[in-house]
Amino acid sequence: MSPLLEMKDLDFAYGDVHVLHGVSLTVDKGEIVTLVGSNGAGKSTTLRNISRLLKPRSGAIVFDGHDLTRLSPHAVVELGVVQVPEGRRVFPEMTVLENLRMGSYIKSARPDREKNIERALALFPRLRERRNQLAGTLSGGEQQMLAIGRGLMTKPRLLLLDEPSLGLSPLLVKTIFDTIAEINAQGTTVLLVEQNVFQSLRIAHRGYVLETGRMVLSGSGQDLLGNEQVKAAFLGV
């Protein structure tokens, strides 16, 4: 069976600055795959290429038989590939409910809108209390919950998460990772980008390590957790 997402030899540059050098990865249906690496390694750039916010120099990105590099960003969403971007990026002047409704903007998601809002609020009860509050006035953790909830509103086939734990308290980090595992258990395939290597490898089936734009290691979550190189570079042991 071919993977749900396959990225092959992706090359990307911001102008003259070559950032991704032949990056390849695959995600199978039902998996949580994590892409870890230190700040500036090129993780966000990789996800932004998948969502077509950036255009690669060369290489292929195939999702379920569709060549994503030919599509515009909104068409990628319509195929079922949804990204929760770094820094949450909620719509600050919209309420929590309006943000969730925007999450189901695409036509195919509108019939199940109310059901999916209910699901998101059940996943993050805090959001229910704040449902009529402007998103810009929420705390960082609440905004992250909203961003993830909003990303789930289309029932995506592949959810791309860019550093969902960034800037959250340790307790909240654990909640977020547990919720990601739960979302995956409910049937959503996840590609998780993180600097929090320990937590993300803990819940991931497989992982990749990106270093200055090159894929240097890959393996199962458990293998990478035990890998000496990973331990030295990221886990501080």
Add this chain to the structure above:
Amino acid sequence: MAFFLQSVLSGVLIGGIYALIGIGLTLIFGVMRIINFAQGELVMVGMYVTFFLFRLAGIDPFLSVLLTMPALFVLGAILQSTLINRVLDALPQNQILLTIGIGLVLSNTAMLVFTSDYRILSTSYSSSSVAISGVHLSTPLLYCFAITVVITGALYWFLIRTDTGCAIRATAQDREAAQLMGVDVRRMSVLAFGLGAALAGAAGALVSPTYYIYPQVGGAFTLKAFVVVVLGGMGSIVGATLGGVIIGTAESLAAAYVSSGNKEMVVYVLFLLVLLFKPAGLLGKSRM
């Protein structure tokens, strides 16, 4: 007291028009971060369309709003998809040059086709007024204001209640995040410019019974719309609504108590004061 009340009310009525033009400008700015310096020329086009609909087909100027709005929407959408979409990522000065250029082409074409003659659209009610307990208000301005309120209300409803309206606001608040929701932001830009132009066209129709119609009339409207939008906070629709009413009232009071020749000056002094003490505008932070 009646005189004061009369000045304030007339100002509010005129302010409705400024608000309408300003809302169009701020809608376009909010979605694309481009200042449409051709906004006043679109009002001018609306005035000419109204004038000829009246002259040739006998269509009442207030009724012709129903025709000028869609006509200007189409013009705006065409301008956006053929010209302005190309400069979305360009330097601000290039964007400014483009919209100024569009304005020049529109006014010069009007001059070529219609000559620079001043035209007057006079209806049976053009100079009539209504007296309510000693306060005289011009009938066409009252009609004009009532229609402005309906149009503004409909726009608010559209932006708040419909999926497409929410997508326009989302694009204004965070263009990239909107794309990640599946919003086709180029389409939203076309829609926003079309709507902005339609509002300018409506304003053109509504003022044509009370203003001279000539090819250069647009410049003054652009300037006023710009002041209204900066006053209210760039990109804020509520701000532009408020800004329009404030400018209209200030102008009217200045004309009544200072001198009608100096009313513009009072407006700009007000404008400078806001810029000095509240540089982001009255509702600066709030977007759509």
